[in-house]
Amino acid sequence: MSGPSTTRNHASSFSSSTASSYGSRNASRNADTTSLGTSVGSRPNGYRPHTAMSLSRSTSATGNGGGRPAQPGSEGSSIGTIAETTSNNPRGGEPKAPTFDPSSGLEYFHDMMKETMEGLKSQRVGLADVAEMYKARISELEAIKSQLESNNIKLTSEINETRSSLFANTAALDEEKRARTRDLEDAHRRHRNDLEDVEEKHRRESERTRRDAEEELSRTRRTAQEETDRLLRVHREELAEVERRLRGEADEERNRLLQEMKELSGQLAEARQKCEADVGAVSREVESVKGQLSAREADLERERAQSASLRDKLAESAANLASLDGTNKAMKANIDFLESDNQQQSQAFAELHARMQAAIEEAERSREKLRQEETLRRKLHNQVQELKGNIRVFCRVRPLLPSEAEAAADDGSVAPAKIAFPDQDVDGKEITVQGPEQKSSLGTVTTATHPFAFDRVFGPAAQNADVFDEISQLVQSALDGYNVCIFCYGQTGSGKTHTMSAPADGMIPRAVAQIWQQAKGLEEKGWRYTMTGAFVEVYNESLNDLLGRAEDLDRKKLEIRHDAQRCKTSVPGATTVALDGPDAVHALLARAAKNRSVAATKANERSSRSHSVFMLSLQGANALTGERSEGVLNLVDLAGSERLAHSGATGDRLKETQNINRSLSCLGDVIAALGAASSSSSGAKKADGGAGGGHVPYRNSKLTYLLQYSLGGNSKTLMFVMVSPLLAHLGETLTSLKFATKVHNTHIGTARRQAKVKD
Numbered sequence: 001m002s003g004p005s006t007t008r009n010h011a012s013s014f015s016s017s018t019a020s021s022y023g024s025r026n027a028s029r030n031a032d033t034t035s036l037g038t039s040v041g042s043r044p045n046g047y048r049p050h051t052a053m054s055l056s057r058s059t060s061a062t063g064n065g066g067g068r069p070a071q072p073g074s075e076g077s078s079i080g081t082i083a084e085t086t087s088n089n090p091r092g093g094e095p096k097a098p099t100f101d102p103s104s105g106l107e108y109f110h111d112m113m114k115e116t117m118e119g120l121k122s123q124r125v126g127l128a129d130v131a132e133m134y135k136a137r138i139s140e141l142e143a144i145k146s147q148l149e150s151n152n153i154k155l156t157s158e159i160n161e162t163r164s165s166l167f168a169n170t171a172a173l174d175e176e177k178r179a180r181t182r183d184l185e186d187a188h189r190r191h192r193n194d195l196e197d198v199e200e201k202h203r204r205e206s207e208r209t210r211r212d213a214e215e216e217l218s219r220t221r222r223t224a225q226e227e228t229d230r231l232l233r234v235h236r237e238e239l240a241e242v243e244r245r246l247r248g249e250a251d252e253e254r255n256r257l258l259q260e261m262k263e264l265s266g267q268l269a270e271a272r273q274k275c276e277a278d279v280g281a282v283s284r285e286v287e288s289v290k291g292q293l294s295a296r297e298a299d300l301e302r303e304r305a306q307s308a309s310l311r312d313k314l315a316e317s318a319a320n321l322a323s324l325d326g327t328n329k330a331m332k333a334n335i336d337f338l339e340s341d342n343q344q345q346s347q348a349f350a351e352l353h354a355r356m357q358a359a360i361e362e363a364e365r366s367r368e369k370l371r372q373e374e375t376l377r378r379k380l381h382n383q384v385q386e387l388k389g390n391i392r393v394f395c396r397v398r399p400l401l402p403s404e405a406e407a408a409a410d411d412g413s414v415a416p417a418k419i420a421f422p423d424q425d426v427d428g429k430e431i432t433v434q435g436p437e438q439k440s441s442l443g444t445v446t447t448a449t450h451p452f453a454f455d456r457v458f459g460p461a462a463q464n465a466d467v468f469d470e471i472s473q474l475v476q477s478a479l480d481g482y483n484v485c486i487f488c489y490g491q492t493g494s495g496k497t498h499t500m501s502a503p504a505d506g507m508i509p510r511a512v513a514q515i516w517q518q519a520k521g522l523e524e525k526g527w528r529y530t531m532t533g534a535f536v537e538v539y540n541e542s543l544n545d546l547l548g549r550a551e552d553l554d555r556k557k558l559e560i561r562h563d564a565q566r567c568k569t570s571v572p573g574a575t576t577v578a579l580d581g582p583d584a585v586h587a588l589l590a591r592a593a594k595n596r597s598v599a600a601t602k603a604n605e606r607s608s609r610s611h612s613v614f615m616l617s618l619q620g621a622n623a624l625t626g627e628r629s630e631g632v633l634n635l636v637d638l639a640g641s642e643r644l645a646h647s648g649a650t651g652d653r654l655k656e657t658q659n660i661n662r663s664l665s666c667l668g669d670v671i672a673a674l675g676a677a678s679s680s681s682s683g684a685k686k687a688d689g690g691a692g693g694g695h696v697p698y699r700n701s702k703l704t705y706l707l708q709y710s711l712g713g714n715s716k717t718l719m720f721v722m723v724s725p726l727l728a729h730l731g732e733t734l735t736s737l738k739f740a741t742k743v744h745n746t747h748i749g750t751a752r753r754q755a756k757v758k759d
């Protein structure tokens, strides 16, 4: 690009040289220009001011281009003067001649003309200079012009060259651009095609891969399924084989065992028969020998005594022989008599012995009969119990305590409820409770009387001994091999613990004492009993050992195990005490009470908040008849039955109360389910402790689960509903009695009872 830069150099050199030379001259002629302007303005012959003006202007412009700013009033003002002058004659016409007086006018005109002539002369000189200067200037400008023209030509050719090269370049560039664009488009197209190809390929590839994977998956699935089926088949076959083999082995084993059992029982029966015969013979022999021996001993004793007396008499006779001759004969006669009497006595002894033998045999026969009668008695006793109903309800109202009676008498701060016993002197089965006062809309106050009837009702005067008389038959059932459950239900302070475990005469010590007595009585009928006792507590749905260490209470939780075959419940880990005498139970009760008092923060608190279960296991075996019996007597002291809404409990106490309420309602549910199942199965006895096929929700609480085999089936249940005599407890009393009525109306077993519940 050398062309344009060359042009610029020319231009700058030109303007600087012209400006400097012209500027200096211009300055020196300022005065002339002014005068010239003035004179031109007055020229009548049409001097062309626009030429002068354009000249002045170009000059001024050229001067300014010399780098010095134009000063007002210098060249500019002179030009303005000329213009001003010129403007007096805008059309370039002749100037208007001044008016003058014709007398003096000529003179004046002459002077003026003269002056003008002089002016014109000097002006002509100036104009000649100017013309000269213009000429020089023109030649200068022409030189410049020619230079400029040559420059211009040069530049034009350069420009043309440049332009043509630019065109060429542009064309080349355009061509290049087009080529590039084509290439780019081609590349783009190719790229797009490639991309589409790749995409298509990729799509096909993934489609293929997906198909392959699916095929592979389904193949794998099929294989796995086939493998699983195969394995299952193999496994089933193996199982069937093992089962067949085991069945075969079991059958063989069973047959072998059956065979062995048959042989053994044959041998046993033979042995037993032989033994029984031997024992019978031996015992008879022993008895007869014993009888004979004792008869002989008695005879001997008597004879000894007689001989002694005779010897005494003989001695006496010998001493008196000399003096008593007369009596000697008599004495001899006496001796003869005595000797003959002795023979008679010997005969009498023999007869006596025979009679005794007969009596012993008769006694043996009686004993055998007694044994048979005992078996019969058991059967009949159970039938009687079943007829009375396998679930019975007794009601007991405790008396006012001395402190309560005092308060009632003193200031009436304690009021007794109105409870009556209409048939106390006849059957003792009814109780009526006067309900709370109710105000009608008219303001009349009424009280409803609620009558209830149970199997037995005990008033406040009844003692534990009276109560026990009624339950002793159930205790007998436990001894006969049945599971018995006796529980006390009622609110806190209604007398449950007093009834159940009063140390001197509660149901527990009395039951143990009776069982001991009965067991002793049964010994002569061939029965031997072992008794063990365990005492557990259900607290907050956990089982505690009341006979264990106090510090283990609430820590060592016990489990309940059921043996469905034998209908037996066990509590592994619970302490069991052998009751080897009627007094052993006292130590046991004391230990349980002590443990409970350690666990409680307040006296009586623990017993109110937990259920205690005394489990007495009775195992009997009769060596003479081969009979066996296994019974359990459960004596249950339930937690206070007060309802949640009334307890006002919170926190731990609320949890306790909820657990108590839950387990008590579960107990109700179990009894109701047993009743429902019993009526649906027409009272059929079930050996499984179940309920004739219906579902009995034993598992819903620890208490019912523990008592599963003692509630329902052939077992006997007795519920004591305990009643407080206080008016303050009236609400709970009515609730307890209604619950007890529902239980009373429940039929389990063969006997059916009907009573109405009044709400």
Ligand SMILES: Nc1ncnc2c1ncn2[C@@H]1O[C@H](COP(=O)(O)OP(=O)(O)OP(=O)(O)O)[C@@H](O)[C@H]1O
Residues within 6 Å of the ligand: 397, 398, 399, 401, 462, 490, 491, 492, 493, 494, 495, 496, 497, 498, 499, 604, 607, 608, 609, 639, 640, 722
């Ligand atoms: N039949 C009764 N004769 C005399 N006193 C009785 C009788 N029944 C209960 N009592 C006395 O009443 C009080 C409360 O009885 P008990 O402790 O047996 O009630 P409870 O229902 O077991 O209460 P908790 O639920 O707190 O164990 C005790 O002092 C008890 O001796």
